[in-house]
Amino acid sequence: MTIAETTRTIVPHGEWRLDTERSRVEWKVEGEKNHHGRFGAFAGTVTPTRIEGVVQAATVEADDPGLTAHLRSPDFLGAEQNPEIRFAADEIEHAGGDVFTIRGAITIGPVTQPVELSARADETPRVRATGAVAIGDVSATVLVDAELVAA
Numbered sequence: 448m449t450i451a452e453t454t455r456t457i458v459p460h461g462e463w464r465l466d467t468e469r470s471r472v473e474w475k476v477e478g479e480k481n482h483h484g485r486f487g488a489f490a491g492t493v494t495p496t497r498i499e500g501v502v503q504a505a506t507v508e509a510d511d512p513g514l515t516a517h518l519r520s521p522d523f524l525g526a527e528q529n530p531e532i533r534f535a536a537d538e539i540e541h542a543g544g545d546v547f548t549i550r551g552a553i554t555i556g557p558v559t560q561p562v563e564l565s566a567r568a569d570e571t572p573r574v575r576a577t578g579a580v581a582i583g584d585v586s587a588t589v590l591v592d593a594e595l596v597a598a
Contacts (some may be wrong), residue, residue, distance in 0.1 A: 451537035
């Protein structure tokens with residue numbers, strides 16, 4: 448089911464963009480060692496039927512400076528060779544109330560993989576979405592807290 452078949456849309460009609468001053472893209476990894484961080488530069492657009500986003504890989508920051516350097520290195524994100532992480536979704540399902548399921552694909556370096564996000568949207572409009580993203584053998588939870596403004 449696409450969003451066009453539902454009674455509520457994730458955003459009002461039209462095109463919206465992320466207000467980068469009032470939005471954030473964060474991540475966390477839980478395991479033998481727990482880490483968290485954020486991306487400093489990102490952009491995105493949202494319509495009732497499509498979501499697109501891009502994150503600048505070199506702006507990844509972690510709670511440990513050594514980890515920040517490792518994440519940017521060719522051993523992980525390869526930020527110099529692969530400067531952008533891209534997300535695109537055209538399947539946005541209204542699950543009820545203010546809850547939506549977003550299905551799309553994320554491209555990190557040469558690898559594109561499917562990803563499913565659970566999202567809440569309010570009338571502001573503001574969208575908060577979370578989901579798991581695998582990079583090699585590491586699984587991270589990603590949180591996007593996006594305040595939207597008319598494009």
